[in-house]
Amino acid sequence: MKRLTHDQMAARVARDIPEGAYVNLGIGLPTLVGNHLPKDREIVLHSENGILGVGPTPAPGYEDPELINASKEKVTLVRGGAFFHHADAFAMMRSGHLDFCVLGAFQVSAAGDLANWHTGAPGAIPAVGGAMDLAIGAKRVFVMMEHLTKNGESKIVERCTYPLTGVECVDRIYTDLAVIDVTPDGLSVLETVDGLSVEELQRLTGVPLQRAPMLRVG
Amino acid sequence: MINKIVSTLVAAVADIRDGATIMIGGFGTAGMPSELVDALIEQGGRDLVIVSNNAGNGEIGLAALLKAKRVRKIICSFPRQSDSYVFDALYRAGEIELELVPQGNLAERIRAAGAGIGAFYTPTGYGTMLAEGKETREIDGRHYVLEYPIHADFALIKAERGDRWGNLVYRKAARNFGPIMATAAKCTVAQVNEVVELGGLDPEAIVTPGIFVHRVVAAPGARIKAVA
Numbered sequence: 001m002k003r004l005t006h007d008q009m010a011a012r013v014a015r016d017i018p019e020g021a022y023v024n025l026g027i028g029l030p031t032l033v034g035n036h037l038p039k040d041r042e043i044v045l046h047s048e049n050g051i052l053g054v055g056p057t058p059a060p061g062y063e064d065p066e067l068i069n070a071s072k073e074k075v076t077l078v079r080g081g082a083f084f085h086h087a088d089a090f091a092m093m094r095s096g097h098l099d100f101c102v103l104g105a106f107q108v109s110a111a112g113d114l115a116n117w118h119t120g121a122p123g124a125i126p127a128v129g130g131a132m133d134l135a136i137g138a139k140r141v142f143v144m145m146e147h148l149t150k151n152g153e154s155k156i157v158e159r160c161t162y163p164l165t166g167v168e169c170v171d172r173i174y175t176d177l178a179v180i181d182v183t184p185d186g187l188s189v190l191e192t193v194d195g196l197s198v199e200e201l202q203r204l205t206g207v208p209l210q211r212a213p214m215l216r217v218g
Numbered sequence: 219m220i221n222k223i224v225s226t227l228v229a230a231v232a233d234i235r236d237g238a239t240i241m242i243g244g245f246g247t248a249g250m251p252s253e254l255v256d257a258l259i260e261q262g263g264r265d266l267v268i269v270s271n272n273a274g275n276g277e278i279g280l281a282a283l284l285k286a287k288r289v290r291k292i293i294c295s296f297p298r299q300s301d302s303y304v305f306d307a308l309y310r311a312g313e314i315e316l317e318l319v320p321q322g323n324l325a326e327r328i329r330a331a332g333a334g335i336g337a338f339y340t341p342t343g344y345g346t347m348l349a350e351g352k353e354t355r356e357i358d359g360r361h362y363v364l365e366y367p368i369h370a371d372f373a374l375i376k377a378e379r380g381d382r383w384g385n386l387v388y389r390k391a392a393r394n395f396g397p398i399m400a401t402a403a404k405c406t407v408a409q410v411n412e413v414v415e416l417g418g419l420d421p422e423a424i425v426t427p428g429i430f431v432h433r434v435v436a437a438p439g440a441r442i443k444a445v446a
Binding site for chain 1: 245246247248249271295296297298299305306309310316318319320321322323324325326328329340341342343344345346347348361388389390391392393394395396397398425
């Protein structure tokens with residue numbers, strides 16, 4: 001089997017973002033998706049600190065400390081971009097104007113519960129930021145994560161053991177092994193990577209998987 | 219004549235009392251009114267409740283206020299950052315109270331205060347530990363959590379330009395919490411990079427109308443300093 005690299009995962013997610021979409025890319029792995037969006041599509045990136053039309057990293061010498069993204073990295077503004085205050089930034093999310101958000105995750109449950117903000121470990125300082133708002137705040141919520149933990153345990157679980165970010169909020173999971181839809185009838189495999197059968201994927205995954213009608217096995 | 223211009227940063231925060239609730243604008247250092255916060259440190263107010271998205275960076279601005287042990291409680295969404303070691307140490311030592319609020323709920327609770335809303339139902343946080351003990355309601359098949367507004371005695375914010383009526387415009391993503399915090403405090407103090415004549419701001423482009431602002435103080439060069 002050929003596991004996808006982070007960039008390959010990002011490119012795979014990017015393929016599913018259509019022309020005209022308003023998209024928020026979460027902190028961590030999802031920020032890579034921005035590098036892979038097809039150049040022939042106009043896609044508007046949202047940042048919850050008050051930007052629509054986030055552009056690429058500025059050239060050296062052109063950084064502006066008042067033009068940063070939600071990860072507090074220096075960014076640029078594309079032509080047509082706009083600034084707005086924080087309550088508007090979250091209003092456009094919560095009200096379903098935002099089409100997609102792509103989030104990282106510690107765990108996703110079979111029902112689409114998401115855990116991605118807090119390990120709950122003793123002594124850990126909790127910090128939530130916009131994670132809970134994003135989890136419930138887009139028409140479609142994509143998760144992008146490794147399929148397995150470093151110890152080889154499935155990050156797709158029957159019930160999340162980490163504190164939840166949102167309940168039944170995830171629509172689709174992109175991992176380094178597969179693309180899986182969360183449906184009312186359970187998890188449905190859309191794709192596996194080259195050399196990975198659905199049976200083998202099932203062996204690695206903590207919950208029962210179904211085959212999507214359009215399943216593409218690598 | 220209405221004149222909200224205050225001549226010094228120190229005078230702009232002189233009457234903040236011990237125990238006051240103070241909103242401090244900014245997302246990280248963008249939009250952080252660091253000069254006003256420095257004036258507040260000098261002013262000496264203590265037992266403060268701070269409402270701000272983060273809990274300070276390095277040892278400047280809000281982090282310096284925390285380090286001076288002037289803050290009893292902080293209401294914020296993302297205290298833990300790579301350079302939040304001042305907050306981290308106080309929190310671990312049990313010397314500061316933290317109310318952690320999802321960022322959009324923080325913004326909407328501030329907005330609600332400024333808009334005269336008594337409380338509101340929001341889907342954010344439903345079913346999570348940050349909604350434990352809160353009222354919930356199902357509306358049209360979706361679950362919501364009841365959240366209350368956050369009012370403040372003072373809001374300290376940073377804007378790009380202001381006039382003597384308190385009209386403000388902001389710069390880029392430094393706008394963030396400024397416009398909503400301005401509406402939610404009994405006394406809003408704006409530090410601006412430039413004070414302009416009345417009429418010097420395009421009325422079509424004013425972001426915060428002066429009715430929400432009580433004091434405007436020039437802190438020119440704040441932006442240039444941030445770049446350096």
